[in-house]
Amino acid sequence: MAKQRAPHLVVFTGAGISAESGIQTFRASDGLWADHAIEDVATPEAWRRDPERVLRFYDMRRDQVRRARPNPAHQALASLERRGFRVSIITQNIDDLHERAGSRQVLHLHGEILKARSSVDPRMHYPLPRGGISLGDLCDKGSQLRPDVVWFGEAVPHFVEACEVAAEADLLLVVGTSLAVMPAASLLDHAPLDAPCVLVDPDAQVLAPPGVARLNQSAGQGVPALVRHWQREGRLWLPETLLG
Incomplete structure (x- = not known):
């Protein structure tokens, strides 16, 4: 019998997750x-x-x-990977906080400082x-x-690779980004049509595009809450009790 494929969480992070570690943007x-x-x-x-x-x-x-030090959102994502989930992180951030938390699959769209x-x-x-x-x-x-x-006005060299990663998502988690910076914001369009997408942000109710679930919390609150649910269930799903 074929081995069951580990659920694949693709995470797209922006400045909001790093700001909670004290990194000014x-x-x-x-x-x-x-x-x-x-x-x-x-x-x-x-x-x-x-x-x-x-x-x-x-x-x-x-x-x-x-x-700066990784915050609970970075740590929760790394713990999910250690529990056997396949976690791919695409980040707009140029810091190394995801890696320091223990995440191994991190693609930096805008470079590494x-x-x-x-x-x-x-x-x-x-x-x-x-x-x-x-x-x-x-x-x-x-x-x-x-x-x-990557400076303003320069091409994003890893964008095609990021689109390929997004296309393999079972669920797309967007954290701490306004979805206003292009071309990064168009990554959502490359996820499978049947893959749920959720935005975790204090302003998610305003920022989330149509069809994207909203969790109106900071990264440090919302991401660990979702990860706890996924770890208990052993699968990726969006609990209605958490979403706004």
């Missing part, structure tokens, strides 16, 4: 992060105009990520276990290293 209302405008620090034009300023900015963000990459060959990555990037730090091809992040 660009505020949607004014596009500022610690008084820095997006166009000054997070675009290819900013890099060409003032690379030193961009490097200083990402060094500051990198320090914040290193100080704890890595540098070549400014001429995006395939060349360099881990940054400590410290940051300075002007004069070069890749093996002799080009200046830059943060391994």
